[in-house]
Amino acid sequence: MCGGRGTRLDAAVEKPLVDVCGRPMVDRVADALAGSRVDAVFAVVSPHAPATREHLADRGLSILDAPGDGYVEDLDRALSAVGTPAITVAADLPLLAPDLVDDALDRAGGDSLAVCVPAALKRRLGASADTTFERGGRELAPAGLNVVADTEDTMYVSYDARLAVNVNRPSDATLAEELCD
Numbered sequence: 001m002c003g004g005r006g007t008r009l010d011a012a013v014e015k016p017l018v019d020v021c022g023r024p025m026v027d028r029v030a031d032a033l034a035g036s037r038v039d040a041v042f043a044v045v046s047p048h049a050p051a052t053r054e055h056l057a058d059r060g061l062s063i064l065d066a067p068g069d070g071y072v073e074d075l076d077r078a079l080s081a082v083g084t085p086a087i088t089v090a091a092d093l094p095l096l097a098p099d100l101v102d103d104a105l106d107r108a109g110g111d112s113l114a115v116c117v118p119a120a121l122k123r124r125l126g127a128s129a130d131t132t133f134e135r136g137g138r139e140l141a142p143a144g145l146n147v148v149a150d151t152e153d154t155m156y157v158s159y160d161a162r163l164a165v166n167v168n169r170p171s172d173a174t175l176a177e178e179l180c181d
Contacts, residue, residue, distance in 0.1 A: 008168050008169050009167070009168065009169060009170060009173065010170065011170075013051065014048075014049045014050075014051050014052050015049070015091065015092060015167075016049060016052045016055075016091035016092070017051060017052055017055060018167060018173060020094040020095075020167065020173060020176045020177060020180065021094075021176075021177060021180035024055065025091055025092060025093075025094040025167060025176075026043070026052060026055070026056065026091040027059070028094045028095075028096065029089055029090075029091050029093055029094065029096050030043070030056075030059070030061060032089075032096040032097050032098050032100070032101060033087070033089065033096075033098075033101060035097075035098035036098040036099075036101035036102050036105070037101070037102050037105060038087055038101060038105075040062065040082075041061060041062065042061070042062045042063070042064045042078065042081075042082055043056045043061045043062065043063050043064065044064045044066050044074055044075070044077075044078040045063055045064070045065060045066065046065075046066045046067065046068030046074055047065075047067070047068045048068045052091075053065075064077070064078050064081050064082070066078060075088060079148060084148050084149050084150055085108075085110065085112075085147060085148060085149040085150075086147070086148050087101060087104065087105070087145070087146070087147055087148075088145070088146045088147075088148055089101075089144060089145050089146075090144030090145075090166060092144065092166045092167045092168060093143070093144045093145065093163070093165070093166055093167075094165070094167060094176050094180075095161070095162035095163075095165050095176060095179055095180070096145065096162065096163075097162060100145065100158075100160065100162060100163060101145070104145055104146075104147055104156070105147065107156050108147035108149070108154070110149060110151075111147070111149050111151040111152075111154055112146070112147055112148055112149045112150075112151050112152065112153045112154065113146065113147040113153065113154050113155070113156055114142065114146050114153050114154070114155045114156070115142075115143040115144075115145040115146060115155075115156050115158055115163060116135075116140040116141060116142055116143055116155055116156070116157050116158070117140065117141055117143050117157065117158055117159070117160075117163050117164040118138060118139070118140060118141075118157065118159065119132045119139040119140060119141045120139065121159060121161065121164050122141055122164045122165075125161055125164055125165065125175060125179075126171065126175050127164050127165045127166070127172055127175055128166070128168050128169050128171070128172050129141050130168060135155065138157070140155075140157060141164075143158065143163040143164070143166075144163075144166050145163065161179060162179070165179060
């Protein structure tokens with residue numbers, strides 16, 4: 001999912017094209033997916049990110065055009081095109097690695113899985129925690145990595161810092177740079 005403008009980042013480029021450790025975030029995410037057991041990678045791009053679309057097309061990735069009406073609407077469009085089960089990943093997760101994708105697939109076991117991190121982990125790292133919810137007495141945040149199948153969602157709570165850094169603000173980009181391999 002790479003259709004965001006990145007207005008909170010105040011960057012000179014669209015959000016997916018913001019560099020982390022010398023490479024656009026979307027390239028880091030695409031490489032993590034390519035190195036995992038995922039069979040095919042599709043970039044879901046909205047009209048809000050024309051430079052991202054061009055960048056990914058030049059890279060040879062399959063592009064799915066979404067209307068740009070919001071994350072859920074764009075995700076629905078993508079899933080209707082590719083079917084389920086599918087892995088979904090936000091382009092603002094630059095520390096994603098193949099082992100994390102494969103772990104989510106293993107934990108899902110063919111079912112739907114939402115990967116979350118404790119909001120306390122995000123705060124301890126200094127990462128923004130814009131969206132949180134309570135579950136089982138814990139405040140959690142979505143990681144931006146999910147397995148979508150035709151079953152009811154299960155949830156996995158990860159304590160891996162690589163899943164706790166979604167780049168939404170300049171301070172998140174700085175943190176991602178500090179945590180890069």
